[in-house]
Amino acid sequence: MKGLLEYCRGNSFLHSCNPLIKIAAAFIMCVGCFMCSSLIYVLCVIGITLIAGYSAGVGGKVLKIFTSLLKLGFILLLLQIFFISEGHVLISLPFGIRVTAEGLHFCVLLALRIAGATLPLALMLMVTKMSDISGALVKKLHVPYKYAFAITTALRFIPVFADEMNGIIEAQTARGVEFDTKNPIKKISLMLPLCVPLLVSSVKRIEDSSTSALLRGFSLRTYKSGVKTYPFHLRDAALLSVAAVTSACGLLIGILI
Amino acid sequence: MIELSNVAFGYAEGPVINNLNLQLEKGSFTAITGGNGAGKTTMVKLISGLLKPTSGCVRLCGTDTRELKAKNRAKLCGFLFQNPDRQICKTSVYDEIGFSLSCIGIAGGEADKIIRETAEMLELDTKSEPFSLSKGERQKVALASVLAANPEILILDEPTTGLDYRECMRIMKIVADLNNSGTTVIMVSHDMEIVADFAKRVIVFEGGKIILDGDCRSVLTDERLRCISSVLPPQAAVLGQKLGGRFSGLFTTEEIISDCILQSQCRMHNA
Numbered sequence: 001m002k003g004l005l006e007y008c009r010g011n012s013f014l015h016s017c018n019p020l021i022k023i024a025a026a027f028i029m030c031v032g033c034f035m036c037s038s039l040i041y042v043l044c045v046i047g048i049t050l051i052a053g054y055s056a057g058v059g060g061k062v063l064k065i066f067t068s069l070l071k072l073g074f075i076l077l078l079l080q081i082f083f084i085s086e087g088h089v090l091i092s093l094p095f096g097i098r099v100t101a102e103g104l105h106f107c108v109l110l111a112l113r114i115a116g117a118t119l120p121l122a123l124m125l126m127v128t129k130m131s132d133i134s135g136a137l138v139k140k141l142h143v144p145y146k147y148a149f150a151i152t153t154a155l156r157f158i159p160v161f162a163d164e165m166n167g168i169i170e171a172q173t174a175r176g177v178e179f180d181t182k183n184p185i186k187k188i189s190l191m192l193p194l195c196v197p198l199l200v201s202s203v204k205r206i207e208d209s210s211t212s213a214l215l216r217g218f219s220l221r222t223y224k225s226g227v228k229t230y231p232f233h234l235r236d237a238a239l240l241s242v243a244a245v246t247s248a249c250g251l252l253i254g255i256l257i
Numbered sequence: 258m259i260e261l262s263n264v265a266f267g268y269a270e271g272p273v274i275n276n277l278n279l280q281l282e283k284g285s286f287t288a289i290t291g292g293n294g295a296g297k298t299t300m301v302k303l304i305s306g307l308l309k310p311t312s313g314c315v316r317l318c319g320t321d322t323r324e325l326k327a328k329n330r331a332k333l334c335g336f337l338f339q340n341p342d343r344q345i346c347k348t349s350v351y352d353e354i355g356f357s358l359s360c361i362g363i364a365g366g367e368a369d370k371i372i373r374e375t376a377e378m379l380e381l382d383t384k385s386e387p388f389s390l391s392k393g394e395r396q397k398v399a400l401a402s403v404l405a406a407n408p409e410i411l412i413l414d415e416p417t418t419g420l421d422y423r424e425c426m427r428i429m430k431i432v433a434d435l436n437n438s439g440t441t442v443i444m445v446s447h448d449m450e451i452v453a454d455f456a457k458r459v460i461v462f463e464g465g466k467i468i469l470d471g472d473c474r475s476v477l478t479d480e481r482l483r484c485i486s487s488v489l490p491p492q493a494a495v496l497g498q499k500l501g502g503r504f505s506g507l508f509t510t511e512e513i514i515s516d517c518i519l520q521s522q523c524r525m526h527n528a
Contacts, residue, residue, distance in 0.1 A: 175331055
């Protein structure tokens with residue numbers, strides 16, 4: 001996932017929207033996925049997100065995240081499909097295990113919902129600077145800066161830690177650890193000792209960041225601090241409308257079917 | 258010993274190394290230097306087999322690094338990273354050194370003997386906890402875990418960064434002793450004083466290409482060094498160039514001091 005959740009520079013429509021509107025639109029799209037149990041609707045949400053991603057110049061990265069989420073969804077599908085026995089039986093297996101139409105629908109819907117609900121948030125993170133997210137939360141919603149900073153820092157550290165983990169894996173490979181084994185259990189047992197250096201470096205990094213923030217007057221910040229203003233424009237209304245209409249459609253379809 | 262033929266490599270952001278050809282002899286001590294982002298670390302990672310070239314091939318003792326398994330690679334080539342914390346993953350020095358040995362299939366009494374010998378050589382307490390040690394001590398623990406495998410090639414990526422003079426010299430003395438006993442050493446460094454004191458061959462890298470390559474004296478006293486690279490020659494070499502004459506070929510502080518002492522002794526003798 002290295003580099004996938006990082007901010008990507010650009011001057012597209014999505015890049016220029018208000019950070020708060022982008023957060024709101026992403027959440028509305030996520031909620032929409034859970035309001036409707038139609039597979040076609042969830043696929044439409046994923047499609048809209050992919051189109052939005054391509055229009056912002058990050059389509060390739062959104063697609064990569066989508067394929068990763070599909071893999072995760074497939075694992076969940078395999079874990080659940082054999083435990084739902086209600087409904088029309090499609091396949092009968094030994095030991096009374098059955099694959100039913102309802103079970104299959106539920107599992108596929110779950111896998112797609114995970115993708116549909118995650119992609120808008122991932123896209124939002126790719127087109128919005130972390131400093132703008134915390135800035136807008138503080139300026140517009142008057143969220144205390146320390147909480148906004150904690151949220152954005154947690155998100156910002158995901159790629160940083162992924163990078164650190166890659167470095168640790170590289171260092172251990174140089175010592176002769178065979179990470180390219182195909183046995184998943186062996187792979188997990190090899191990865192577990194790496195938690196120690198990762199934890200140590202994470203704690204050090206967080207300690208350094210907090211000291212640095214305190215020295216730069218972190219505790220003195222209020223919602224009035226900060227140079228940037230985050231005004232609302234017509235394009236923000238347009239983005240919010242698209243998200244709202246998509247979710248309203250989901251709600252309507254959910255009620256009708 | 259080490260042979261790079263038409264090697265090219267790049268990351269997603271773009272190519273880093275293009276058409277690189279290089280040969281390093283057994284028992285040599287080579288320093289690789291250059292500006293930030295010049296491709297030094299990428300090159301040593303290619304040599305160690307941690308990175309695979311996109312084209313061309315890297316051979317260690319005649320074997321293509323693509324064909325070497327991690328275990329065999331570690332036996333052949335040890336790699337000391339700039340940040341020792343990425344290497345250390347055990348809670349005691351004994352276990353840390355032992356982990357390297359277990360990776361290459363050495364265990365039991367033989368492992369115990371090697372651990373104790375290596376710890377003794379580096380003056381390390383096997384019972385101490387690596388993460389509670391100073392950076393210099395942690396670097397020594399990382400070095401001990403690399404040396405325990407007794408590699409024929411030792412790669413050091415900026416091993417002295419962040420260390421005080423004493424710690425720096427302790428580590429470099431161990432490396433120099435290993436080199437004298439036949440280990441091939443490749444060291445990436447920005448510290449030109451260290452390079453001048455220990456390396457036999459210097460390679461200057463810029464933009465993924467070798468711009469200067471030769472024995473330590475010829476490269477460090479080359480007047481082009483400052484013009485075409487981001488490397489500042491050692492203070493002694495700069496002083497030697499400024500003084501000119503018999504000083505112009507000198508590049509270590511010791512050489513200049515020795516020359517001055519010799520000269521003053523001659524004058525006293527003549528007087």
